[in-house]
Every structure is written in C-alpha cells, then in structure tokens.
Amino acid sequence: MGAQAVAITPKEDTWAMALRQFNVAADFLPLKRGIREVLAYPKRELTVNFPVKMDDGSVRIFTGYRVHHNTVLGPTKGGIRYHPGVTLNDVRALAMWMTWKCSVVGLPFGGAKGAVVVNPKELSRDELEHLTRRYATEISILMSPEGDIPAPDLGTDAQVMAWIMDTYSMHAGHSTPSVVTGKPLAIGGSQGRSEAPGRGVWLVAREASRQVGIPLDGAKVAVQGFGAVGSTVSFLLHDHGCSIVAVSDSAGGIHNEKGIDPRALRRFKDEHGTVAGFPGAERITNPELLELSCDILVPSAVQGQITSENAPRLRARIVVEGANGPVTPDADRILADRKILVVPDAISNSGGVIVSYFEWVQGLQQFFWTEDEINHNLERIMLRSFGQVVRTAEEKRTTLRTAALIRAIDRVAEALMTRGIYP
Ligand code: GLU
Numbered sequence: 001m002g003a004q005a006v007a008i009t010p011k012e013d014t015w016a017m018a019l020r021q022f023n024v025a026a027d028f029l030p031l032k033r034g035i036r037e038v039l040a041y042p043k044r045e046l047t048v049n050f051p052v053k054m055d056d057g058s059v060r061i062f063t064g065y066r067v068h069h070n071t072v073l074g075p076t077k078g079g080i081r082y083h084p085g086v087t088l089n090d091v092r093a094l095a096m097w098m099t100w101k102c103s104v105v106g107l108p109f110g111g112a113k114g115a116v117v118v119n120p121k122e123l124s125r126d127e128l129e130h131l132t133r134r135y136a137t138e139i140s141i142l143m144s145p146e147g148d149i150p151a152p153d154l155g156t157d158a159q160v161m162a163w164i165m166d167t168y169s170m171h172a173g174h175s176t177p178s179v180v181t182g183k184p185l186a187i188g189g190s191q192g193r194s195e196a197p198g199r200g201v202w203l204v205a206r207e208a209s210r211q212v213g214i215p216l217d218g219a220k221v222a223v224q225g226f227g228a229v230g231s232t233v234s235f236l237l238h239d240h241g242c243s244i245v246a247v248s249d250s251a252g253g254i255h256n257e258k259g260i261d262p263r264a265l266r267r268f269k270d271e272h273g274t275v276a277g278f279p280g281a282e283r284i285t286n287p288e289l290l291e292l293s294c295d296i297l298v299p300s301a302v303q304g305q306i307t308s309e310n311a312p313r314l315r316a317r318i319v320v321e322g323a324n325g326p327v328t329p330d331a332d333r334i335l336a337d338r339k340i341l342v343v344p345d346a347i348s349n350s351g352g353v354i355v356s357y358f359e360w361v362q363g364l365q366q367f368f369w370t371e372d373e374i375n376h377n378l379e380r381i382m383l384r385s386f387g388q389v390v391r392t393a394e395e396k397r398t399t400l401r402t403a404a405l406i407r408a409i410d411r412v413a414e415a416l417m418t419r420g421i422y423p
Pocket of ligand 1: 077078079080149150151152153154181324349350352353354356
C-alpha cells in the first residue's frame, strides 16, 4: 500500500446530499407540499464577514455562518465548526442534520450549525481567542440560552466554548453559562460531555454488532479520524475487546493487523500532531483505510467519504457513522444492496447533543448530576432511540438512515401542524 498522505475532503455537495436523504424519507410520509417545504428549507441564515487583529498587527477578514434550520421543537442546537474548506451549503446540511438528530432521539431542540472559514491550526492562541470572541459577538443576535445554544464541532473545543460563554456574558452583564454547551467543567460544563460523542458511537456499535451477530470481543475495527470522536470510540471499543487495526487523520493513516493500542497512539499524536508514522504500523492512506477488511468501520472525520466510487469495494460488515454525513446517498444504496449495515449519524453520533441537553438543563437549574447519572441516562436514550429506529426500518422495509429520518421528520411535522402556520 502507498504511503502518500491523501487529505480528507468531501466529494459531494453536502446540502444536495442532505436534501436527497430528506426526500427519500419524506416520500414515506403523507406530508402536504407546503409542510414538506417548510421542513426542507433552513429557517434563517446569517453570513458575517468580520475583522480580526493578528499577532503581527495586521487585520484579516474572516467569513462565518450561523444557520437555524428548524425551530419548531424548541431552541436550536448545534455545533460551531472551524474549517478552511467549510461552505454555507455545508452549514445548511449540518443544521438540517441537527434538526433530525435532536428530533429522533426525543430532545426538545431544533437544529442549527455555525462555522468559520479558517484553519485553526494556523492561528496562535491569541488569534484564535480574538477570532472566537468577534465571531461570537457577530452571531450574538441569534444566540441565547432560550433561542440558540452552540457547542463544539470539528476544529473547536471546550476552550472555544469558554470564550463564547464569556463574551456573551460580558455583553449581558451577568454570567450566562447555558448559552453554550461543551464548556469546561470549571465554568458549568457537564460530567461526561467531552467523552459523550465517542461513548454514544461505541454504544450503538455494540448494539449493531449484536444485531448482525458479530461478537465485539475480537472484532476488527478501522477508524477514520482521530479527533474527539475517533479517539474516544477507539478507547472504548479497545477496552471492550475489539482490535483497532487501522486509524487515520488528515495527514494519513496506519494499519496493523495485530491491533494498535489507541492510548499509545493518542500520546504519539499529541507529540507529533498526526497518527502517521506510529511505530510498528504500516502507513496507509485515508482511501485505503476505508477499503480495509474489518468488522466495524467508523468514519469519524468529515462528510462525503464513502461514495458510489468506493462503496462497491468496502469490506466492513458494519459502518457506524461517527462524523456527520460520511456516507453519500448513492453509497447508502450500494451498501444496502451489499447487506453492509450502516448506522446513521442521527443516531450513532447523537451522544454529544444528548449530553449537551443534560448540560443545558443542569445550567438552567443550577443543579448538577454525577458522571454515572449522565452516562446512565445517555445509554437509556441512545438504546431506546436505536431500538425504535430498528423497528421502523423493519416495518417500512428500509435502511436505518431512512427509518431514522422518517421518525425525525414525522415528529417535527406533527409539532408544526399542531402549532399551526402563523398568522
Ligand atoms: N457538534 C455536535 C454534533 O454534531 C454536537 C452538537 C451539540 O451538542 O449541540 O452533534
């Protein structure tokens, strides 16, 4: 296998993908045309171009977005992504996916997403703080504990959330922790929140393996992406008997049939900035990782990775989506024909937003739960939702993705029609 690094970049327009998935599921529901359109289109979209003073004294303009896809079920919820290639269409899709994710797992939230077009690794810590505080100020017309509650996503973390919380609080004149989730524990974050997205992926990987009849003990796992989701899910699957045979990040991947110790790999990545070059493993590219023979493949990098081009060559038995939108609609069809089970993002990576909900509730009530309570309630909600989606898929004879979207769209449609169209 070649050793050349291949960047992880999406290959299909994300918004087109999200709409195609929506249309497939909406066709199962008796929705009037107007209602269907309300559910498809983003409710509001904000684009901001804003200046940031850089360390060398120069001023640079950055572009940011915040999209509210749907607000019918409650305040909007969704992360903020810092990525050099992010587009408004990506943010629209990601916001729509948040609507379905919150709906299918039963949270009282609508869907939103935000982004800044930037490579955060190229900024100093001061520049990152200035950019974050200015972006937070620009989107503060949309953000509030009752209206829209951001969280971390690709390229952002708990520290970025702390700066957003502080900026909002300085303008409000009082501390407002519930305006963001995924905050550090020191300022009202929740136990278990940083681990939650990966823990959720592990929980559904376990349930899906049971369903397909693959014992987790000894199962071979390949993980694309070694960020917050990819590393936690690797630790948990490894701790429960799986063999992590391959891992990648944006600089390339590594492969070892005998298994990789994910914690040693984490230490290596912290030191060298990438997993590539980890001793004792063979170097592979991201496309090669996706096509390895394994039991469970966890794409947890970015959208649009498994396409009509590589889906015919996939050799995994189960694909559990750690990222949002890693499998395109064409690939979904090919994998369904090939009887490869795909557990869709709306369920599999909902752990983050579920514990965000717990964090928001704890912040509003000023009453905090233990890590055991958090993890127990996370597992209860995820297993219930997974079971419901599996049953709907059986009833409607469709994929888990379409079943999840049918349930999600139906819940929002019912709420919309119960509330009525104003005025
Ligand atoms: N960014 C995460 C996601 O895509 C979490 C969103 C949140 O907690 O609001 O689900």
